[in-house]
Amino acid sequence: MILIAGATGLLGGIVAYQLLEKGEDVRILIRHDSPAAELAKQGLATPAQMLINNGARPIYGDLKDAASLDAACSGVETVITTANSIMRGGPDTIESVDLNGTKNLIDAARTAGVKHFIYTSAAGVDINHPNPFFQAKATCEAYLAQSGMVYTILKPGVFMEIWIGAVVGMPLQAAQPVTLVGQGDHKHAFVSVQDVAAYAVKAVDHPAARNAAILIGAPRAYSWTEIVEVVGQVMGHPLPINYVSIGERVPLIMEEMSQLLTTMETYEDKIDMAQTAAIYGVEPTPLTKFAARFFKVGVQPSN
Ligand SMILES: NC(=O)c1ccc[n+]([C@@H]2O[C@H](COP(=O)([O-])OP(=O)(O)OC[C@H]3O[C@@H](n4cnc5c(N)ncnc54)[C@H](OP(=O)(O)O)[C@@H]3O)[C@@H](O)[C@H]2O)c1
The missing domain is CATH 3.40.50.720 (NAD(P)-binding Rossmann-like Domain)
Incomplete structure (x- = not known):
């Protein structure tokens, strides 16, 4: 059980x-x-x-x-x-x-x-x-x-579905510019929640998962500014960005998420997945594949 x-x-x-x-x-x-x-x-x-x-x-x-x-x-x-x-x-x-x-x-x-x-x-x-x-x-x-x-x-790393959905998807739906904190230039290992679920399931009986910590990222790290560019390419037009100072409240999203956006501009995480993916047999979802899937069906822009 x-x-x-x-x-x-x-x-x-x-x-x-x-x-x-x-x-x-x-x-x-x-x-x-x-x-x-x-x-x-x-x-x-x-x-x-x-x-x-x-x-x-x-x-x-x-x-x-x-x-x-x-x-x-x-x-x-x-x-x-x-x-x-x-x-x-x-x-x-x-x-x-x-x-x-x-x-x-x-x-x-x-x-x-x-x-x-x-x-x-x-x-x-x-x-x-x-x-x-x-x-x-x-x-x-x-x-x-x-x-x-x-x-x-x-x-x-940061879940693509939750964070890109909130930070980029919500302003898109509200026909507002995307708000990024600082320069939006710290790179993070955004990961699809589907990949994390695959590791959780494998961990149940995979010997490598016994008494182990498994770092889970994607093929490469992206900054928020780069993510907005990738989503713009999927949407077929560049998305306007409004940069606010570190610590400033980001509109449309929850207070806790806004605070974590500030935290994300204080560190970077890049996770090399080649070895882990081979051990567990989980193919990491690239950002481009996620964005094409999520923004073609996940978000309906209001204009
Ligand atoms: N989002 C990210 O970018 C990210 C990145 C790295 C790691 N993680 C971690 O990944 C995990 C899953 O994230 P998620 O976004 O899938 O979570 P989520 O959708 O927010 O799910 C929250 C779950 O926790 C349950 N819960 C909350 N308080 C509880 C309590 N007092 N007692 C029992 N259950 C309680 C909720 O149950 P109810 O439905 O009953 O409220 C719900 O099932 C979390 O540990 C998160 O920290 C997330």
Whole structure:
């Protein structure tokens, strides 16, 4: 039995579908007040009912409620968590979910005798990172590594679907210029969520994933300015860009995303995927392929 926490999210939903397709016994941690059905209309989540219809077994629980996780982990061999607070808000915060909630799940899994724990972290996290989200992820990586369970830490770069959809797609839909922070020139390893899901599924029984951290990127890194150029090529016309100062609020997107856009202009991450892709047999999705697919069908410009 595989327990997935975060299955009603974007990545967790894809992972759940792929495991169910493989014939795995999948349990999903769900909440009564999940906004997933609403967010799914924008392609940003996965309704629990769709997973249940495909064979997933639901169990109610919340990472903030440690006691609820005991039953969720009971009889489970592998836990996969993609849960995080960024798109949720309210009582779901970096401290309550990404830090303490993830630790609650690690503790419950260890106590229940779970053999393998697969944690979705991110590239570039550090215990001393100025951004508390990155700090929390690094703290949980260390906490898991010393838990005694076999662990796999997935460390993807920035998700193309979420970030390019928000930063470029939303202004396109609103017929406004794209807003970039600073010079928009720091290069990052943007990755398709489909690739990250493929690694999560492979990690369940691939020997290389035992007690390993897997950096997940794309064939090359891009700056935001370059991304806007690539999308402009797909759309057939250059897209106007409005640059704002570091720290300034970016319109149309969530406050948390705006802050992370500033963070992205303070570091770069380039991930060479050749070796990892060969080990796991996952072909990285290039930005050009993603943009052609997403912006031809994913976004309808309003003018
Ligand atoms: N987006 C990126 O660019 C990026 C880059 C690198 C790494 N990552 C990491 O990749 C992972 C997946 O991201 P995603 O965008 O697919 O996530 P997402 O769509 O925002 O999914 C959030 C999931 O977490 C669950 N959740 C939130 N708070 C919870 C709580 N208190 N108890 C139980 N479940 C809770 C949500 O459940 P409900 O539906 O019940 O609210 C939902 O299933 C995350 O760990 C993220 O940090 C993302």
